Amino acid sequence: MTDHILIERPEAFPGVFVIRLNRPEKKNAITSDMYRKMVMALHEAGHDSSIRAVVFMGSEGCFSAGNDMGDFLTYALSGTKEPPAAVDFLKVLASFSKPLVSGVDGLAIGIGTTLHLHCDLTVASTRSQFRTPFTDLALVPEAASSLLVPRIMGHQRAFAMLAVGKPFSAEQAQAAGLIWDVVEPQQLEAETLALAASIAAKPVNAVRIARNLVRGDAEEVLTRIDAEMVHFEAQLRSQEARAAFEAFMKR
Numbered sequence: 397m398t399d400h401i402l403i404e405r406p407e408a409f410p411g412v413f414v415i416r417l418n419r420p421e422k423k424n425a426i427t428s429d430m431y432r433k434m435v436m437a438l439h440e441a442g443h444d445s446s447i448r449a450v451v452f453m454g455s456e457g458c459f460s461a462g463n464d465m466g467d468f469l470t471y472a473l474s475g476t477k478e479p480p481a482a483v484d485f486l487k488v489l490a491s492f493s494k495p496l497v498s499g500v501d502g503l504a505i506g507i508g509t510t511l512h513l514h515c516d517l518t519v520a521s522t523r524s525q526f527r528t529p530f531t532d533l534a535l536v537p538e539a540a541s542s543l544l545v546p547r548i549m550g551h552q553r554a555f556a557m558l559a560v561g562k563p564f565s566a567e568q569a570q571a572a573g574l575i576w577d578v579v580e581p582q583q584l585e586a587e588t589l590a591l592a593a594s595i596a597a598k599p600v601n602a603v604r605i606a607r608n609l610v611r612g613d614a615e616e617v618l619t620r621i622d623a624e625m626v627h628f629e630a631q632l633r634s635q636e637a638r639a640a641f642e643a644f645m646k647r
Contacts, residue, residue, distance in 0.1 A: 410593065414451045424460040451499065498518045540624065
């Protein structure tokens with residue numbers, strides 16, 4: 397069976413640890429198992445002193461179509477009181493102690509967008525599109541996006557993204573402060589890895605302190621993740637969400 401999460405330590409980029417989404421046949425839609433593997437990968441990178449920067453990458457032409465709809469529907473029908481697997485991943489991501497870099501090529505939907513809110517630098521290709529169609533699926537913002545997106549982009553852009561589900565091109569996302577740089581698709585991987593390597597080459601403690609000062613206290617973000625998830629889980633089990641998921645699955 398194909399491993400849907402690939403872990404890479406590219407020799408040409410010392411100190412860089414790559415977590416790659418590898419489910420291109422499903423546009424890198426993220427399953428519960430994929431979330432769990434990414435949590436394990438972050439723990440591995442966090443405890444390895446030779447790793448100084450972590451990079452998230454997707455496939456050519458697609459970063460991620462978001463959470464797997466089949467997983468959403470299974471969770472909604474299960475009646476479980478356990479939180480979705482995404483919650484643990486988001487909390488580990490939000491509290492991760494090393495620099496996080498991401499490279500986006502093509503679609504970045506739902507958590508495929510909100511994941512980058514927790515990255516320190518994101519590079520996107522010119523053909524990338526960021527979109528969070530939460531309300532279209534009868535869901536609500538997650539990943540502390542309701543806190544972070546208004547801070548980064550202001551109320552109007554945040555409302556357009558999170559409540560209306562408007563798509564943002566790479567250029568619009570850069571202008572809004574959501575991402576760092578826009579490059580041609582063929583340059584994306586090299587540019588992203590080189591950026592991570594340049595961070596990894598800097599004095600470790602100085603980068604750590606600077607990052608902590610810039611990011612501030614993670615507790616506020618973790619608290620918002622919990623607050624959002626109360627509403628998210630309730631909506632996930634709602635009749636309107638079930639109808640939206642079933643309609644999506646029939647497309």
